[in-house]
Amino acid sequence: MVSESTTRQEPLILGIESTCDETGVALVRGCELLADRTATSMDEYARYGGIIPEIASRAHLESFLPTLQAALDEAGVTFDEVDAVAVAAGPGLVGSLTVGICAAKALATAIGKPLYGVNHVIGHLAVDKLADGPLPERFIGLVVSGGHSNLLLVNDIATDVRELGGTLDDAAGEAFDKVGRLLDLPYPGGPHVDRLSQQGDREAIRFPRGLAAGKDKERHKYDFSFSGLKTAVARYIEGTRERGEDIHPENICAGFSEAINDSLTAKAVRAALDHGCDTIVVGGGFSANSRLRALLAQRAEAAGLAVRMPPLRFCTDNGAQIAAMGTELVRAGVKPSEWDFSPDSGMPLTQTSMLPDAD
Ligand code: KG4
Ligand code: ZN
Numbered sequence: 001m002v003s004e005s006t007t008r009q010e011p012l013i014l015g016i017e018s019t020c021d022e023t024g025v026a027l028v029r030g031c032e033l034l035a036d037r038t039a040t041s042m043d044e045y046a047r048y049g050g051i052i053p054e055i056a057s058r059a060h061l062e063s064f065l066p067t068l069q070a071a072l073d074e075a076g077v078t079f080d081e082v083d084a085v086a087v088a089a090g091p092g093l094v095g096s097l098t099v100g101i102c103a104a105k106a107l108a109t110a111i112g113k114p115l116y117g118v119n120h121v122i123g124h125l126a127v128d129k130l131a132d133g134p135l136p137e138r139f140i141g142l143v144v145s146g147g148h149s150n151l152l153l154v155n156d157i158a159t160d161v162r163e164l165g166g167t168l169d170d171a172a173g174e175a176f177d178k179v180g181r182l183l184d185l186p187y188p189g190g191p192h193v194d195r196l197s198q199q200g201d202r203e204a205i206r207f208p209r210g211l212a213a214g215k216d217k218e219r220h221k222y223d224f225s226f227s228g229l230k231t232a233v234a235r236y237i238e239g240t241r242e243r244g245e246d247i248h249p250e251n252i253c254a255g256f257s258e259a260i261n262d263s264l265t266a267k268a269v270r271a272a273l274d275h276g277c278d279t280i281v282v283g284g285g286f287s288a289n290s291r292l293r294a295l296l297a298q299r300a301e302a303a304g305l306a307v308r309m310p311p312l313r314f315c316t317d318n319g320a321q322i323a324a325m326g327t328e329l330v331r332a333g334v335k336p337s338e339w340d341f342s343p344d345s346g347m348p349l350t351q352t353s354m355l356p357d358a359d
Pocket of ligand 1: 020144145146147148172173174176177188189190191194284285286288289290315316317
């Protein structure tokens with residue numbers, strides 16, 4: 001799988017990411033990031049208020065080769081030196097994934113290297129090794145993005161990931177984007193709601209916490225629900241307008257952000273304590289959220305837990321997370337994928353890679 005000449009040195013993995021609007025290509029050896037290049041088509045969606053899959057797929061097609069070339073130049077390596085190619089196989093937009101997977105299959109075949117189809121959401125956790133060093137053997141993963149809000153028990157990031165819970169409705173980033181829309185903020189609303197929330201009073205408006213009381217609290221120990229909260233924000237805005245009172249977007253954002261982050265952090269800490277894990281690793285676009293970072297650090301410290309949060313540049317989708325995932329699969333001796341795998345837009349979080357069929 002990995003050539004003799006590299007056994008003394010860690011294998012060099014080329015990672016390709018095209019799950020949504022970012023075309024990412026990165027080169028990683030062990031915990032070292034040699035290059036990380038990203039092109040994005042996000043600017044094209046501002047006027048639509050959401051990603052248009054058709055546009056995203058075409059943008060990947062246009063960006064892939066220039067991004068690949070830029071990454072190879074930045075790392076100063078040739079294809080001969082690459083030991084394996086890793087590509088995001090899901091979850092994501094089928095058209096976008098297809099472009100990246102086709103490119104990865106063609107590339108890996110042409111250079112004669114093994115190919116791994118990897119789970120990009122697990123990659124959001126794997127990328128942390130590039131900032132904070134080798135991952136702990138066992139940890140709780142909190143994956144928070146536009147499409148996911150999940151708590152995972154990670155026994156081995158390459159081979160043993162279990163899902164403890166997730167959102168029953170909206171993901172955290174999705175809820176932020178929807179509240180951004182209610183407040184007429186530009187798309188995507190998440191970072192704007194975050195910025196405004198920092199200027200507001202967290203105590204001014206108390207919004208409800210989903211699944212936080214009674215039977216729901218026990219039945220959905222590690223699950224989240226944010227759609228009721230989003231409705232509460234919509235009603236609050238409507239009611240304030242009807243009464244002819246002034247809206248204070250910064251207080252709405254601060255109260256809303258507090259409700260989401262209270263749930264995320266309380267349940268992440270509880271999951272770690274319940275499962276005897278001493279570390280929480282956070283990943284995904286929403287892990288850029290300022291209140292999540294502050295509140296989780298505070299609550300984890302109070303509970304005697306360590307938190308690993310990737311730097312902001314690793315939070316949104318990128319090739320580095322796919323390459324980092326590739327290094328972990330090679331390390332664990334996982335078999336490469338077969339050439340005929342397809343994208344899986346709903347790839348389960350317990351599936352770390354596209355394994356070959358059992359013989
Ligand atoms: O992981 P990601 O890049 O793409 C998905 O796989 O979904 O996450 C994007 C999501 C969007 O919903 C965006 O609004 C949100 O992450 N986001 C934020 C912040 N930065 C990005 N949400 C809240 N606060 C932020 N600072
Ligand atoms: Zn993602």
